[in-house]
Amino acid sequence: MHLFRLDASIRVAGSVSRALADTAEHAWRAERADAIVTRRDLGLRPLPADAWTSLTRTRLDPSAPPAPEAAAALVTELGAELLAADAYVFGVPLYNWNLPAQVKTWIDLLLLHPDLGPQGDQPLAGRPAVLALSRGGGYGPGTPKEGWDHVTPYLGRILGEVFGLDLHVAEAELTLADVSPAMAPLRGLAAESLRNGHANAAAHGRRVAELIRPAA
Template sequence: MHLFRLDASIRTTGSVSRALADTAERAWLAEHPGATVTRRDLGAHPLPSDAWSTLARAAVDPSAPAPADEARDLVDRLATELLDADAFVFAVPLYNWNLPAQVKAWIDLLVLHPRLGVHGDQPLLGKPAVLALSRGGGYGPGAPKEGWDHVTPYLRRLLGEVFGLDLHIAEAELTLADVTPAMAPLRGLAAESLKKGHEQAAAHGVRVAELIRA
């Protein structure tokens, strides 16, 4: 068995998305002890910022300079990490109401791959994945920022529809309440959301493991 894990938080300690992913990974490994885990940490090791633009420009402009082999090799390497895996854990925080830039760079490069892109044959179709999401504020129905979460809908579309993964979402909101004085009245709700997020992550980790076994 082979699990691929992606982290995107710029925080290596104190990150809620990483903590949720840890819970999901532990639950998965408990069902598949000794399994291979491939990790890519975009928060600690962002991808080259010019790789996508170089490749995309060459694809639409015959007069553009040919991209370096390193850029093409990077696309193949990123795609292989997904193609080789049986299951996935993606840990993604919300930054400024949207994806972290490093996640968008990763996705843009993957979509250039002939099999994973919008014109590909969906080689990941049906493979199970845990999507661990964290949001500093509140974005649920009736919240002042309802509708401002542009991460969850995008990843549902990209990972679930373009790539065809079977997504299982664990999420925690109000993660900034403990460090933001103005959010102090929300700390109880934040603790409840975090507890629920870990419960979801543990349950999804087991479920994803069972889906592979089935």
């Protein structure tokens, strides 16, 4: 079996999204010790920001200079990584209330892929995935920043609806409480959210492994 893992945090030490993704991957590997894992780390190795621009400009404007061959090759490479996998773990933090720029670049390039884009036939449909999310603040109903989380609904649309993945979400909020004096009263809630996030990540990792278990 083949697992694809994406990380997007610009941090390694202290990254909550990476820690949640680790928990999901470890739970998966406990069920699938012989699995292949392909990794794409956008936080440490961002994709070239001009690849999508050059490719799209060429498609829209016949008079534009041809896009570099490397840009088209990158779309093929990124698509092949997803198409080769049986299941997925995506570790994504919320930055400035939105999607990290490096994740948006990755998605934009994937949507240029002939099979994965809007004109494709959803070859990933039904494959299971864990989405590990971290948010520095609180964005639930009744909070001052309710509705400011623009990551969770967007990724649900792209991964769950455009790509058709069977998406299982593990999330932790208030991750800045331990380092922000203004958030000190929320540290108990932050710790509870983190515990629940890891518990859900582990459960989802096991569940994803079970969903693709071959018939005996």
